[in-house]
Amino acid sequence: MTELYRWWQTGVVYQIYPRSFQDSNADGIGDLPGIITRLDYLQWLGVNVIWLSPIFQSPMADFGYDVSDYTAIEPIFGTMDDFDRLLTEMHRRGMRLMLDFVPNHTSDAHRWFVESRASRDNPKRDWYIWRDPAPDGGPPNNWLSYFGGSAWQYDAPTRQYYLHLFDVKQPDLNWRNLDVRAAMYDVLRFWFDKGVDGFRVDVIWLLIKDAEFRDNPPNPDAPPDAPPREQQLRVYTEDQPEVHDVIAEMRQVFDAYDDRVMIGEIYLPYARLMTYYGSSAKEVHLPFNFALPLLQSWTAERVRAVVDSYESQLPADGWPNWVLGNHDQSRYATRVGQAQARIAQMLLLTLRGTPTCYYGDELGMEDVAIPLERVVDPSGLHGDYGRDPERTPMQWDASPYAGFSTVEPWLPLADDYQTRNVVAQRDDSTSMLTLVRRLIALRHDYLALRVGNYRSLHTDNAAIFAYLRVADEQQVLVVLNFASAAQHLDLSSVGTTGTLLCTTHLDDSGSVTLSKLALRPDEGVVIVLG
Numbered sequence: 001m002t003e004l005y006r007w008w009q010t011g012v013v014y015q016i017y018p019r020s021f022q023d024s025n026a027d028g029i030g031d032l033p034g035i036i037t038r039l040d041y042l043q044w045l046g047v048n049v050i051w052l053s054p055i056f057q058s059p060m061a062d063f064g065y066d067v068s069d070y071t072a073i074e075p076i077f078g079t080m081d082d083f084d085r086l087l088t089e090m091h092r093r094g095m096r097l098m099l100d101f102v103p104n105h106t107s108d109a110h111r112w113f114v115e116s117r118a119s120r121d122n123p124k125r126d127w128y129i130w131r132d133p134a135p136d137g138g139p140p141n142n143w144l145s146y147f148g149g150s151a152w153q154y155d156a157p158t159r160q161y162y163l164h165l166f167d168v169k170q171p172d173l174n175w176r177n178l179d180v181r182a183a184m185y186d187v188l189r190f191w192f193d194k195g196v197d198g199f200r201v202d203v204i205w206l207l208i209k210d211a212e213f214r215d216n217p218p219n220p221d222a223p224p225d226a227p228p229r230e231q232q233l234r235v236y237t238e239d240q241p242e243v244h245d246v247i248a249e250m251r252q253v254f255d256a257y258d259d260r261v262m263i264g265e266i267y268l269p270y271a272r273l274m275t276y277y278g279s280s281a282k283e284v285h286l287p288f289n290f291a292l293p294l295l296q297s298w299t300a301e302r303v304r305a306v307v308d309s310y311e312s313q314l315p316a317d318g319w320p321n322w323v324l325g326n327h328d329q330s331r332y333a334t335r336v337g338q339a340q341a342r343i344a345q346m347l348l349l350t351l352r353g354t355p356t357c358y359y360g361d362e363l364g365m366e367d368v369a370i371p372l373e374r375v376v377d378p379s380g381l382h383g384d385y386g387r388d389p390e391r392t393p394m395q396w397d398a399s400p401y402a403g404f405s406t407v408e409p410w411l412p413l414a415d416d417y418q419t420r421n422v423v424a425q426r427d428d429s430t431s432m433l434t435l436v437r438r439l440i441a442l443r444h445d446y447l448a449l450r451v452g453n454y455r456s457l458h459t460d461n462a463a464i465f466a467y468l469r470v471a472d473e474q475q476v477l478v479v480l481n482f483a484s485a486a487q488h489l490d491l492s493s494v495g496t497t498g499t500l501l502c503t504t505h506l507d508d509s510g511s512v513t514l515s516k517l518a519l520r521p522d523e524g525v526v527i528v529l530g
């Protein structure tokens with residue numbers, strides 16, 4: 001089979017949260033020169049696509065997701081020269097670079113918003129979403145911010161409210177305004193002209209809001225103790241029909257360039273998610289698949305149901321993708337424990353579809369409990385969830401600040417960094433890092449893992465999720481034990497013998513007899529059949 005796949009289909013994506021990856025100038029915050037010094041590590045790990053969370057000029061009210069200039073590098077992170085060097089160094093290594101496009105809102109310090117709020121007749125007034133107060137003087141409707149409280153902020157000088165679905169310092173742009181679209185497409189072109197390979201697009205499913213500003217209805221299924229945001233069905237603030245036209249238009253900006261990728265951040269159930277691949281016109285290449293981070297219970301049965309349901313609902317030409325975590329979600333190792341985190345990594349890296357690895361997960365980094373006085377995330381300060389625990393500094397070595405910095409970092413380090421770090425795990429043949437590196441290498445080496453079909457296998461064992469990946473004559477079997485007890489299986493229905501390519505315990509090799517497959521507690525295996 002000749003490979004007719006694009007780099008974003010066969011690659012392994014690695015998400016860097018720039019503030020937390022590597023500090024190079026002793027301010028306790030990661031930066032671009034720091035990332036450059038770690039490219040050899042990333043290459044060694046085997047990842048070949050890097051997605052950087054926002055690096056643009058920002059007052060950091062939401063740590064870069066509040067952009068005040070989309071075509072300038074935030075000085076905390078470095079200079080445009082640093083950026084150019086990063087891109088050159090990556091391309092020289094055959095790696096691709098994706099940036100983070102934040103189109104739904106700007107910072108309130110963006111000059112567009114400064115103009116917009118200056119007067120009601122400012123030419124940029126309509127670039128944002130301004131509404132008169134309700135008759136009682138209160139907010140125009142009941143829409144809520146994801147970070148807590150009303151999504152409307154009263155601006156006394158012009159006696160109107162502006163909309164902010166996130167922080168009050170993140171006013172929403174008006175994507176019904178064609179000048180806004182043109183200006184934002186120019187931003188994409190600026191970076192594409194530099195050679196950037198693609199974008200992850202922030203909250204793309206929120207870009208358009210109900211034209212009539214109707215109240216969101218109550219959510220009859222929300223438990224009484226659920227946060228206010230969950231007490232509403234967000235039917236007028238999310239997933240509006242007209243958003244698809246905007247995304248299709250945005251996609252054309254990508255397609256005017258050679259081989260660029262658009263990945264959309266979209267939190268929706270599968271049936272709705274699939275519509276973002278586009279029907280009449282192309283939309284995103286990959287709508288992020290967040291089913292695993294959102295999973296309520298980590299059992300073989302649940303995971304298998306999710307994977308099978310995803311596979312069966314994908315449109316014929318829709319390429320799949322998988323994610324375990326990101327800068328908004330609790331770390332996987334914390335959620336499922338270290339033993340099962342290995343199973344999770346094996347799953348992520350052997351399923352069909354582009355995997356995205358969150359920095360530090362390759363070490364089994366865990367959420368870090370943040371003392372109250374060090375909480376900085378706006379959703380933690382004003383809302384009901386804090387995301388600082390999953391954003392702590394990368395653990396490189398056992399030195400005082402984990403090799404991340406030479407000064408106290410902006411977020412506390414994990415207690416275990418002296419033992420859980422890259423240097424300690426790199427030469428340990430049974431570490432999580434060794435496992436992840438081995439799995440990535442297998443993915444690059446085996447066509448079946450890279451692009452092969454997926455078929456889940458029925459076993460009578462509730463602790464087991466097993467599946468086959470098949471391309472041409474190559475068949476790779478993955479068997480995952482979700483229990484902390486040993487399991488014995490007969491998988492002779494798929495073949496007689498096979499060769500072990502990898503186990504989560506990293507201490508085994510050789511041939512296996514499929515009729516008598518034995519898995520140790522919390523063990524996963526990858527086997528090539530025949």
Ligand code: GLC
Pocket residue numbers: 062065066102166202203265327328
């Ligand atoms: C996305 C980002 C999140 C940010 C929000 C507002 O969900 O991933 O970190 O706070 O959008 O931009």
